[in-house]
Amino acid sequence: MKNAIQQDKSLKEFNTFGIEAIAKQYKKIEAEQDLKDLFDAGSFEGEFFVLGGGSNVLFTKDYDGLIVHIASKGKQHFIENDQVFVTAEGGEVWNDLVWYCIEHDFPGLENMALIPGTVGASPIQNIGAYGQELMHIFYSCRAFDTKTGEFVTFSNEDCQFSYRDSIFKRECKGRYIICSVTYKLDLFGQINISYGAIAAELAKRGIETPTIKDVAEVVSYIRVEKLPDPSTVGNAGSFFKNPIIPKSQFLGLEKQFPEIVHYTVDSEHEKLAAGWLIEQCGWKGKKVGEVAVWKNQALVLTNAGKATGNEIFALSSTIVDDVYTHFGVQLEREVNIL
Numbered sequence: 001m002k003n004a005i006q007q008d009k010s011l012k013e014f015n016t017f018g019i020e021a022i023a024k025q026y027k028k029i030e031a032e033q034d035l036k037d038l039f040d041a042g043s044f045e046g047e048f049f050v051l052g053g054g055s056n057v058l059f060t061k062d063y064d065g066l067i068v069h070i071a072s073k074g075k076q077h078f079i080e081n082d083q084v085f086v087t088a089e090g091g092e093v094w095n096d097l098v099w100y101c102i103e104h105d106f107p108g109l110e111n112m113a114l115i116p117g118t119v120g121a122s123p124i125q126n127i128g129a130y131g132q133e134l135m136h137i138f139y140s141c142r143a144f145d146t147k148t149g150e151f152v153t154f155s156n157e158d159c160q161f162s163y164r165d166s167i168f169k170r171e172c173k174g175r176y177i178i179c180s181v182t183y184k185l186d187l188f189g190q191i192n193i194s195y196g197a198i199a200a201e202l203a204k205r206g207i208e209t210p211t212i213k214d215v216a217e218v219v220s221y222i223r224v225e226k227l228p229d230p231s232t233v234g235n236a237g238s239f240f241k242n243p244i245i246p247k248s249q250f251l252g253l254e255k256q257f258p259e260i261v262h263y264t265v266d267s268e269h270e271k272l273a274a275g276w277l278i279e280q281c282g283w284k285g286k287k288v289g290e291v292a293v294w295k296n297q298a299l300v301l302t303n304a305g306k307a308t309g310n311e312i313f314a315l316s317s318t319i320v321d322d323v324y325t326h327f328g329v330q331l332e333r334e335v336n337i338l
Helices: 032-040 092-105 121-125 195-203 212-226 247-256 275-282 308-325
Strands: 006-010 022-029 048-051 063-070 073-079 082-089 138-145 151-155 176-186 235-236 244-246 264-268 269-272 292-293 301-302
Touching: 032 063, 032 176, 032 275, 063 176, 073 092, 082 092, 082 121, 092 121, 092 212, 121 138, 121 176, 121 195, 176 264, 176 269, 195 212, 244 247, 269 275, 275 308, 292 308, 301 308
Parallel strands: 022 063, 048 063
Antiparallel strands: 006 022, 073 082, 082 176, 138 151, 138 176, 235 301, 244 269, 264 269, 292 301
């Protein structure tokens, strides 16, 4: 088998927390045939985990199975009428795809600039930021079925997208490996600057009619201001989801906490800012041992030095309990815990 399976592989450089963990087996996937080879060798019959950019995982121990590291590269597009279909391989860095679209003047991804991770992970998480979500531009993805050894195409509807969720995190969790993703963009789509921070920064720069490049640069600036750089501070971006709660529960909280930060989802549900909830509990900027809550964004937990995955998980559990005690709201982790 080309690029044979490696034994006892360090995963420290493959996760943005910079946690040391050893994989019993490791395989770098650079082409679809690599997946077929693994299937034919019976490698998917045991324990395995699919790793992309390592920006959404916390290792709390060594991994006693096979790490399947998606590293396939490639981007292409074609235009049909007023729409463009952009296809990228699963191992492409998400931000590289964003700038590929900007350079070709294809709108739709600019609000999601600088989101960490790879293309293959984007539909699993239904990533989103600053008023844009993947589900609004996703067209289809090609995936490998580890149960049958066949390649399958999922449409937007097939993926059953919801807030930071998809079929790949529920009933299909662990079964399919996403090989490539196709996005459907409107060549004349409207630029979205509805998010307050974007509009404010554009105004500060004196930009009245922004281009998609302007929006991407502003979004990148805002993210860098709020979030630590994983190359210097170990982190996985937002550690917690923004909780969605029933409107009735929200109205009760609003009476008690009039300043609560929230966003309307629909007539029955309200989304709360998890970072605000955590900050109100006094965690922003707080350090416990080698783990810290980021000084500029309480949603982010960081490896302040030589933290273990268990230490990071323990602090996250304390925060979850604290928020529930104060607000009666249950926080969920965004990251995969292994």
